[in-house]
Amino acid sequence: MPQSEDRRRFIRIALVGGIAVVSGAVGAASVFFPPHVGGSSGGARRPLAPLLKLGALEKGAPLGLQISLSSRDAWRLRTRQQTVYILRVADGDDAAAFKAMSPICSHAGCEVEYHDADGKFLCACHGAEFDVQGAVTKGPAPRDLDVLGVSIAEHEGKPWLFVDWQEFVTGTPDSTPKGSA
Numbered sequence: 001m002p003q004s005e006d007r008r009r010f011i012r013i014a015l016v017g018g019i020a021v022v023s024g025a026v027g028a029a030s031v032f033f034p035p036h037v038g039g040s041s042g043g044a045r046r047p048l049a050p051l052l053k054l055g056a057l058e059k060g061a062p063l064g065l066q067i068s069l070s071s072r073d074a075w076r077l078r079t080r081q082q083t084v085y086i087l088r089v090a091d092g093d094d095a096a097a098f099k100a101m102s103p104i105c106s107h108a109g110c111e112v113e114y115h116d117a118d119g120k121f122l123c124a125c126h127g128a129e130f131d132v133q134g135a136v137t138k139g140p141a142p143r144d145l146d147v148l149g150v151s152i153a154e155h156e157g158k159p160w161l162f163v164d165w166q167e168f169v170t171g172t173p174d175s176t177p178k179g180s181a
Contacts, residue, residue: 054086054161055093060132062087062101062114062121069165084148084163085114085121087132093152093159100148100163101134107141109170121145142173 057063062085070079083103090097103111103121110125120137121130129138134145149164169176 054088054098057086057088059088059090061116062132064103064114067163067165082165083111084165085134085145086150086161087134095150095152095161098150098161099133100150102146102148102168104146104168104170105141106136106143106146106168106170106172106175107139112145142171143175146175 054063064083064085066081067084068079069082070077072078085101085103087099087101088097089099103113105112105123105125105128107123107126107128110123112121112123112128112130114121114132119132121132121134123129123141126140127138128136128141130141130145131137134147136142136144146168148166151162151164152159153162154160155162167178169178
């Protein structure tokens, strides 16, 4: 009988220990492999606007548009709206005719807003100013507004402008994407 009791005790300890090891491994994996925005490790390619709508966009007047960003947090899917500024920099309807800028101030991460009357982007948090192209004209911002990649592709049977959304490290003179070495 004593051998039978020892065997049961061993199996119980092994089972509880196995569960603890698996739980710890899952927790460690979530630290080393965090969820990515849009399910991709680089920027998340998002349809931004029908190209026909942007065809009326004049040079020198940025347009603030909303994109939806999704991230998976364990089993939950979180979605948030994000403003992106689009500027027509050339004639034509190819990607080179447009510039997309992040609205995140390079100083401390506050959102900037474009003011038509002044013709510049203003950061309400610390007073940084940027010209219509996103170049810093008044500090404390250490660099220009970050530029996002754009492309033209078919979406729902029509040409659309896509933006490759990414976030950048703030407070540095270099435009470094978050999560890169």
